[in-house]
Amino acid sequence: METTNETVTRVRIGNREIILVGTAHVSRESVTEVSRVIHEESPGRVCVEIDDARYQSIVQGESWSGVNIYQVIRQRKGFLLLGNLVLSSFQKRMGLDLGVRPGEEMIESIRIAESLSIPVSLCDRDIQVTLRRAWTKSSLWGKNKMLAALLSSVFTSEKLSEAEIEALKQKSALEGMMEELAGYLPAVKEVLIDERDRYLATRIFETTEERVVAVVGAGHVPGIVRWIEQLSAGQVDGNLTDISSVPPRRRISRVLPWAIPVLVAGLLVLGFFRAGWQMTLHMALLWVLVHGTLSALGALVALAHPLTILVAFVASPLTSLNPTIGVGLVTGLLEAVIRKPRVQDVEMLQEQIGSVRGFFKNRITHILLVFFLSSVGSAIGTFVGIPFLTALLAK
DSSP states (O other): OEEOSSSEEEEEETTEEEEEEEEOTTOHHHHHHHHHHHHHHOOSEEEESOOHHHHHHHHHOOOOTTOOHHHHHHTTOHHHHHHHHHHHHHHHHHHHHHTOOTTHHHHHHHHHHHHTTOOEEEOSOOHHHHHHHHHHHSOHHHHHHHHHHHHHHHHOOOOOOHHHHHHTTSHHHHHHHHHHHHHHOHHHHIIIIIIHHHHHHHHHHTOOOSEEEEEEEGGGHHHHHHHHHHHHTTSSOOOOGGGSSOOOOOHHHHHHHHHHHHHHHHHHHHHHHHHOHHHHHHHHHHHHHHHHHHHHHHHHHTTOOHHHHHHHHHHHHHHTTOTTOOHHHHHHHHHHHHTOOOHHHHHTHHHHTTSHHHHHHSHHHHHHHHHHHHHHHHHHHHHHHHHHHHHHHHO
């Protein structure tokens, strides 16, 4: 391995040379750098860290015209869609601040390669597989932390300067970010970084041209280099089957929704045997108040309709004991009925997700916020309510 400068790393495998260009996805300097490297190196192929779906969305413009919020919530894809929208919002806002479209360096590398008649390979894993793997491999708490982190990126007024964006390409800064992500959301870091390092490295290694330029995010460069070296030494094979599909839900994810109602029912029964119906009713009332209040508070924070807030209070204690339905399904669908999305909400979605005000103004994202925050309130109610019930029995 040889590092030519801060952004270009060369990997030699026999008579082949792979030139990795590490970029920041909203960096004006990265757009210039990929142009320079492709022109100077005249590679036999250009590999790009993008999948076909993302490439089409960038070229044609992100299209949400097919969004059916009712189906999204019914099919329990509300969290996934909200994560998609918030991530798009964050990248869009950063790009607008710096005058650069997110992923513009990738599009520029494809445009230049095509103008020079150089073959192009889109080497990244399908974005939906990546997001669904990250979601499936995360615990309930991890899912909430992930969405909370994404939402905070929308609600914060802090902006990165162009100099700070460029600093993200420095090794020390990247290592710090990776360590922070690994500690905060290890499952997400594994899917978004580690798995994609392997996927990208394998796709790049599979090329047959003697000189290849690969345009990738700077954070992936060290991992890609390690995987390419292992592939060239025969230490690993190039089979990507295990990371190319969505894994089944973990056993605890299947068991936990049923374990919670069994545990709560057991505590209520124990309360009856300890002190009769009075204790049982007292415990049940406590469960209703804790769960209902926290879920309703979440709906209130999301500026839900008053009827939705009331329904969140009533439904949360009940849905928390039903593994087949969540309070977010109830509040989300009710909010969608009361404040039915309009044609303009679909048409303006891409523009309005760039601001906090737009998130609340657009009925599609507003419904998702109601769905999310009432669900978070209910989840907190479960973790708070069970210790409360246990404490009552201990008296």
